[in-house]
Each structure stands twice: as structure tokens, then as C-alpha cells.
Amino acid sequence: MDARSMSSSSSSEWRDWSSLPEDLLLLILERLRWSSHPSVTAVCSPWRSAVPPSYPAWITPLLLNAADVGTTNIRYYSPYFHKNFEIDRTLTDPGAKICCSAAEHLTTLCTPDDVVLDADMVSGSIRELPRLPDSKFNFIVYDDGALRTTMYAIDTVGSLRICRTGLNDDSEWDDWDLVDSPDEQMVPTLPISNPVFHGGMLYLLGKDGRLALYDPCNHERGFEILDKPKSFGFETDDSYLVESEQGELMAILVGRRGTPVRIVELNEEAMKWEEVESLQGRTLFTGTLTTMMRSVKIKWMQNKVFLPKLYDWPETIQVNLVLRDGELAFVPKSGGENTILKDGEDYMEKMWCYEPGQRLAKKFWGTKSVDYGIWVNFST
Incomplete structure (x- = not known):
């Protein structure tokens, strides 16, 4: 065989990566992380067409909801994609209250039967x-994130009460251990916002800015209402408590019909609330039993x-x-x-949002509420 024939033969047999059979590409994709799929779609058209449709669940916190409108299927609303993702996982009781979530786990409270359900949304x-x-x-929280080894139920109707349960060596939940707060302490000012663990302690925030504190190491003492702070310094209609990624205890205060929105941080030395002028690039997801502050890469958020x-x-x-x-x-x-993610791509804002410092805030008029929901985070 002469050199010309050898060259012709080798060129006819040579194939580049874009010519890989689709079934082989699918096998490769099944072994890759979801976060690598956008990079795969950017290689070439054949590879992009081979990537099956999928929507990453970790880009931003999601609004887990189960609106009582004829279906009890669980839905996750993504503010990034502006879509509801509904899965075939139904609440046992359509009237169940969605209380808290850690990773794929969801905890609900079914009244009046006093039943707490712990569901794995994947399995x-x-x-x-x-x-x-x-x-x-009316509140249920975990104290240790995704580990979920201890669960607390809190009563804020009249007097403050708390009970807890933990996973035993057999991975079963123990009976609830109930304790009343000393002297039948009354709730500082109704309504109480979402409870939050901060520095190993559980905090409750009253509407007027006062705090109730519970120490898990002294369970028998229950809640103690702190002398300070005594108020926010101004009135607010709704308040939500959060511990930031930097460990700050903060509150989001929402005025009537959405304005104004104020963000305050607890100065723990002076024990007083101080207004925060900037989120320093971070994003707050609030308005439910859970509030989250996250650093997101999406510029418009x-x-x-x-x-x-x-x-x-x-x-x-x-x-x-x-x-x-x-x-x-x-x-x-x-x-x-197929969904292709592009870094820096701007999306239309479909959810009510507010930027600290803006003079005119959009009102709630023209918006629709998402009820029976909490913010969940799949980024960890």
C-alpha cells in the first residue's frame, strides 16, 4: 500500500469527539454530576442534543409549597427559572402544615391529630x-441542619412551651420531652416570627423587637424573655428572623403592603437592633416559616x-x-x-423583591400569594 492509500484510509476512519454515538454519550452523562451538564452542552451541537432535560435544584433556595387548590402534590418554585416543579409526593393530610426542611427531608404537622411526619422527598x-x-x-425546627438528630416543637399561644425529641441508637424518634417556661411567661408581643438557632441557642422574635431565648443545655428552664432589646424603634407589620452566613442574627421587617422593608442586625454587645443599609451582595429569601440569606452568583438577584x-x-x-x-x-x-445555563444571563423578575435603600418599592398589588410554603436550600 502506498503512502497516498494509507493517508486516505486513516482519514476515512478518523472521527472526532462530536461523532460519539448518542447511547455512549448518555452512559457518560449518567456518571457525571448534574453541575457538569452545562459544560457538556457547550462542547458542540451533538453533545447539547444528547443532554437530557434537567433543572438544577441548588442554584438558589426554592419555595416548597403545596397550595390547597385540589392537589396535595409537593411543588418547588424556582425564582431563577420561574417554574413550579411538581413531584408525586403527596402530603398524607391535605391540611398539613409544612414546618421545616433539611436537604431532601420535609417535616409536616398534621392537626388536630398532633401528628408529626418526616418525609424523604427523594425516596x-x-x-x-x-x-x-x-x-x-405551631412551630417545628431542627437544631443541627441536615443531620436532624434533634427536633423541637414550640407553642407560642398564650405561654411559651417547648418540647423536643431526638433520634436514639435504633434510629427511632424518642417521645417528646415537654417543658413549660417558668412563671407561665407570656409571649412578648404577638405574632411571633419564625424560631432560629443562633450560637447554639434558640431565639424567638416578638413583633415589637423583643427576644425569647432557649438553651438546649438547660431544657428544663424553657424560654426566658430577655430584658433587652425592648423594641425595634419603629412599627412593623411582619417580621422574620434569620442567622446570616456570617453568623449575624438579623430580622427582616416588612411594612404594610410590602413597604417599607427594613433589615436590622442585633448588636449583641449593646443588645439593640441596628439598621443594615447594605446586604453586601447577598440575597434574602423570606416571608415564610424559614428565612435564608445566601450568596448567589446571579447578578440581578x-x-x-x-x-x-x-x-x-x-x-x-x-x-x-x-x-x-x-x-x-x-x-x-x-x-x-433542554435547559442550558449561561453565566451572567439576566432573567425577568417574577417575584416581589426589594433592594435596601431604594426609594420607591413595588407594592403587593398585582401579585399572587404562594401559601403553605417554606424556603428550602439544596445547595449543601
């Missing part, structure tokens, strides 16, 4: 905890406060919630267009 398994002492408990008020109702997509190598993604059940 679909549901565990029933021991029955609560009565139906007055930075330095803003988001509340669950939508300017139009989003598309709902039936999906599976799939876990792969520690990453969660929503995978549509049937077809759909």
Missing part, C-alpha cells in the same frame, strides 16, 4: 414521629429581599427529584426542551 418514605402532647404547637408574591403564575412541570453524587435536580417526566 418517598414517610416516618411518623411520636404524638405531640397536644395540638397547640444580588442585594435583594425576595418574598413569595408572584406577578404571574408560573408553568408547572411534572418532574422526578433525582439525587446524583450529592446533587439534586428536577428531571421532567416526559420530554421538554
Whole structure:
């Protein structure tokens, strides 16, 4: 065989990476993390068409909701995609209160039966905890994030009460251990905002800015209402408590019909609230039983406060919630267009938001509320 024939033969057999068979590409994709898919789609058109549709669940916090409108299926609203992702995981009781969530776990409170349910939203398994002492408990929280080894139920109706349960060596939940606060202490000022763990202590915030404190190491003492701070210094309609990523205890104060919005931080030396003028690039997701402050890479979402008020109702997509190598993604059940993420791409704001320092804030008029929901975080 001459040199010309050898050259012709080798060129006809040579194939580049874009010519890989689609079934081989799919096998490769099944072994890659979800976060690598955008890079795969950027290689070439054949690779982009081979990537199945999926929506990463960790880009921003999601609004987990189950509106009582004929369905009890769990939905996750993404402010980034402006879509509802609905999965076939239904609440046992349509009237169940969504209390808290850690990673793929969801805890609900079913009244008047005083039943607490712990659900795994990926596997679909549901565990029933021991029955609560009565139906007055209106908050349930974890103290250690995704580990979820201890759970607390809090009653703020009249006097402050708290009970707790923990996972034993057999991975079963113990009976609830109830304690009343000394001297039947009354709630500082109704309504109470969401409870938050800060510095190993559990804090409750009254509407007037006063704080109630619970020390898990002194469970029998229950809650103690602190002498300071005594007020915010101004009136507010709604308040939400949060511990920031830097460990600051902060409160988001929402005025009537959405304005004004003030953000205050607790000066723990002087024990007084001080107004925060800038979020320093961070984003607040609030307005539910859970409030989160996160650093997000999406430019248009930075330095803003988001509340669950939508300017139009989003598309709902039936999906599976799939876990792969520690990453969660929503995978549509049937077809759909592929989703390609582009760094720095701007999206229209579809949820009510406010930027500290802006003079004119959009009102709640023209928005629709998302009820029965909490913010959840899949980024860890």
C-alpha cells in the first residue's frame, strides 16, 4: 500500500469527539454530576442534543409549597427559572402544615391529630414521629441542619412551651420531652416570627423587637424573655428572623403592603437592633416559616429581599427529584426542551423583591400569594 492509500484510509476512519454515538454519550452523562451538564452542552451541537432535560435544584433556595387548590402534590418554585416543579409526593393530610426542611427531608404537622411526619422527598418514605402532647404547637425546627438528630416543637399561644425529641441508637424518634417556661411567661408581643438557632441557642422574635431565648443545655428552664432589646424603634407589620452566613442574627421587617422593608442586625454587645443599609451582595429569601440569606452568583438577584408574591403564575412541570453524587435536580417526566445555563444571563423578575435603600418599592398589588410554603436550600 502506498503512502497516498494509507493517508486516505486513516482519514476515512478518523472521527472526532462530536461523532460519539448518542447511547455512549448518555452512559457518560449518567456518571457525571448534574453541575457538569452545562459544560457538556457547550462542547458542540451533538453533545447539547444528547443532554437530557434537567433543572438544577441548588442554584438558589426554592419555595416548597403545596397550595390547597385540589392537589396535595409537593411543588418547588424556582425564582431563577420561574417554574413550579411538581413531584408525586403527596402530603398524607391535605391540611398539613409544612414546618421545616433539611436537604431532601420535609417535616409536616398534621392537626388536630398532633401528628408529626418526616418525609424523604427523594425516596418517598414517610416516618411518623411520636404524638405531640397536644395540638397547640405551631412551630417545628431542627437544631443541627441536615443531620436532624434533634427536633423541637414550640407553642407560642398564650405561654411559651417547648418540647423536643431526638433520634436514639435504633434510629427511632424518642417521645417528646415537654417543658413549660417558668412563671407561665407570656409571649412578648404577638405574632411571633419564625424560631432560629443562633450560637447554639434558640431565639424567638416578638413583633415589637423583643427576644425569647432557649438553651438546649438547660431544657428544663424553657424560654426566658430577655430584658433587652425592648423594641425595634419603629412599627412593623411582619417580621422574620434569620442567622446570616456570617453568623449575624438579623430580622427582616416588612411594612404594610410590602413597604417599607427594613433589615436590622442585633448588636449583641449593646443588645439593640441596628439598621443594615447594605446586604453586601447577598440575597434574602423570606416571608415564610424559614428565612435564608445566601450568596448567589446571579447578578440581578444580588442585594435583594425576595418574598413569595408572584406577578404571574408560573408553568408547572411534572418532574422526578433525582439525587446524583450529592446533587439534586428536577428531571421532567416526559420530554421538554433542554435547559442550558449561561453565566451572567439576566432573567425577568417574577417575584416581589426589594433592594435596601431604594426609594420607591413595588407594592403587593398585582401579585399572587404562594401559601403553605417554606424556603428550602439544596445547595449543601
